[in-house]
Amino acid sequence: MQGEKILLLGVNHKTTPVEIREKIALSDGYEEPLAALKKIPACRECYLLATCNRVELIVVVEEQAEIESDIIAFLFDGSLSKEECSQYLYIYYNADAVHHMFMVAASLDSMVVGEAQILGQLKEAYRYAAQLGCTGPLLNKFLHKSFSVAKRVRTETGIGSSAVSISYAAVQLAEKIFGSLKGKKVLLLGAGEMAELAAEHLVGQGVGSVVVANRTLSRAVDLAKRFNGSAVSMDELQQQLEQVDIIISSTGATDLIIRKQDVKSVMRSRRNKPLFFIDIAVPRDLDPKLIEIDNVYLYDIDDLSSVVEINKSARDKEAVKAVRIVDEEALKFQRWCQGRAVIPTIRDLREKVDTIARLELDRTFSRLPHVNGSDKKALEKMVRAISSRILHDPLTYLKSESCTGRDNSDLKVDVIRSLFKLDNGDDSK
Numbered sequence: 001m002q003g004e005k006i007l008l009l010g011v012n013h014k015t016t017p018v019e020i021r022e023k024i025a026l027s028d029g030y031e032e033p034l035a036a037l038k039k040i041p042a043c044r045e046c047y048l049l050a051t052c053n054r055v056e057l058i059v060v061v062e063e064q065a066e067i068e069s070d071i072i073a074f075l076f077d078g079s080l081s082k083e084e085c086s087q088y089l090y091i092y093y094n095a096d097a098v099h100h101m102f103m104v105a106a107s108l109d110s111m112v113v114g115e116a117q118i119l120g121q122l123k124e125a126y127r128y129a130a131q132l133g134c135t136g137p138l139l140n141k142f143l144h145k146s147f148s149v150a151k152r153v154r155t156e157t158g159i160g161s162s163a164v165s166i167s168y169a170a171v172q173l174a175e176k177i178f179g180s181l182k183g184k185k186v187l188l189l190g191a192g193e194m195a196e197l198a199a200e201h202l203v204g205q206g207v208g209s210v211v212v213a214n215r216t217l218s219r220a221v222d223l224a225k226r227f228n229g230s231a232v233s234m235d236e237l238q239q240q241l242e243q244v245d246i247i248i249s250s251t252g253a254t255d256l257i258i259r260k261q262d263v264k265s266v267m268r269s270r271r272n273k274p275l276f277f278i279d280i281a282v283p284r285d286l287d288p289k290l291i292e293i294d295n296v297y298l299y300d301i302d303d304l305s306s307v308v309e310i311n312k313s314a315r316d317k318e319a320v321k322a323v324r325i326v327d328e329e330a331l332k333f334q335r336w337c338q339g340r341a342v343i344p345t346i347r348d349l350r351e352k353v354d355t356i357a358r359l360e361l362d363r364t365f366s367r368l369p370h371v372n373g374s375d376k377k378a379l380e381k382m383v384r385a386i387s388s389r390i391l392h393d394p395l396t397y398l399k400s401e402s403c404t405g406r407d408n409s410d411l412k413v414d415v416i417r418s419l420f421k422l423d424n425g426d427d428s429k
Helices: 031-038 068-076 082-088 094-105 117-131 137-156 166-178 193-204 217-226 234-241 260-269 288-292 301-341 343-367 373-399 409-419
Strands: 004-012 043-050 054-062 090-093 185-189 209-213 230-232 246-249 275-279 296-300
Touching: 004 068, 004 094, 004 137, 031 043, 031 068, 031 117, 043 117, 043 137, 054 068, 054 094, 054 137, 068 082, 090 094, 094 117, 094 137, 094 301, 117 137, 137 301, 166 193, 166 246, 166 275, 166 296, 166 301, 185 193, 185 234, 193 209, 193 246, 209 217, 209 234, 217 230, 230 234, 234 260, 260 275, 260 288, 288 296, 296 301, 343 373, 343 409, 373 409
Parallel strands: 185 209, 185 246, 209 230, 246 275, 275 296
Antiparallel strands: 004 054, 004 090, 043 054
8 A cells, every 4th residue: 555554463363362461561551552542653544442252453654664562562652572562463554454343343253253343342442542542544435344254254154143152053943942032031050151141242232130049048149149139048049940041050969959840739739831941050959840841941961052153154154154254354454445545646646747838828828928818728628638638548547457457567657657757756747
């Protein structure tokens, strides 16, 4: 890209352990880091993305600027040696930076491929950068394009439709049984991490309420607060089974917590309304014989793991399509950038020809003082027509794909600039 380049530097979960990512010197929020980034000399535009799995920044700088060391110092603030920084940090330029960011936006570079959270994080980071005046014409176009690429991947592939975690597989199975989960009541038995994640997914699907039962009531209260729910003791379990629709169990108990006879009596008072059990505990919390009761559905960790494996295979196939979309869109954006790079040359070439034409007209008029107004207009029109004819071929070439859409486009533009001496000052006299 003539005149300027895109530079992307970052660390993520693939390249850098969490103890190193924690050392990146960013204060809470985006305002202070972006303000500091803007002050780095030669930085024309900038953008910063910070999540639990990655910290990446994009800058637009002058083509010859060497800003990498300043940005590395900004990121790590001296907490790592130069050798350590190079070990963990990745740096992409221009087309490679574009392709990487499109992969990130499409969630193809995420810890869980196909997760939807990253796009919202990208957009939030962009809002801050735009509000603080950090982005300009190039980054605005680039980032908006990354959003549209992510949307296209979601629309044209099924990359986000398959559960690839145990907790989300549980939610997917619940949706198959109930259809919509809106308004359904969830009971968490135990306060384990996987049950917590499943509850997060369920809340995201619009369940009506969450109740937490745990042997340690204080832990139940803390977890229930996260979901605006309520906490109960394990002694209230039978009563809760009459009221809820989905039970997720992940206690550390060594024996069964809920047995077939417990649920059979409950189903009568529930008037046989469906009850969905998810047993994530090892050893199991729930009696395998629950499945023998009408309208009772039971899935254990092995069932969920099977769903995950099937879905991983399906998602990998969709990821191939998604990468092809990213490749295509990155190529389109690269061509747009290359086309944008010839704009200064087109402007300079027009200005040079117009200046020469104007100068020669003025010299001619000074030698012909008696030329009247209508003759002057005719001469000016003729000169403009000659200028346009002279410019037609070089301008057509500069705008063509043969100049901007292939390798060595910068070299071809340089030839035009040298041929017309566009960098040699005013030689029209």
